[in-house]
Amino acid sequence: LQEITAFCLTKASEIKVYNTICNATFIRQKESVELSKTVDCMIVVGGRNSANTKRLAEICSSIQPKTYHIEVAGEIEPQWFEGVNRVGITAGASTPDWIIKEVVERVKEIAEMTAREVGV
Secondary structure, eight states, X not given: OHHHHHHHHHHOSOOOOOOOOOHHHHHHHHHHXXXXXXXXXXXXXXXXXXXXXXXXXXXXXXXXXXXXXXXXXXXXXXXXXXXXXXXXXXXXXXXXHHHHHHHXXXXXXXXXXXXXXXXX
């Protein structure tokens, strides 16, 4: 943004820059903050090149250190959930629903395996 602003200033004597996020992104970030406060582990789903998702992961990890930014369900590691009772899942705005559903299913599978292993 700074580079773009600097370039624009070479072409015009005055410019106005509004660094904003859309309302849906703002709400998602706010809800993710609240969720991060109530869980033992947070999964953020979305592209690693997505500014929106990267920011979401930064926000969540500032509250819940056990935050993992993944792109697909196959990246989830069972050891992330050792000693974890509650997992939160959030996703970037452009993350497809089918990817989110796969992540939820993978977390459920791991939870069931863990429950069997400890005899719950």
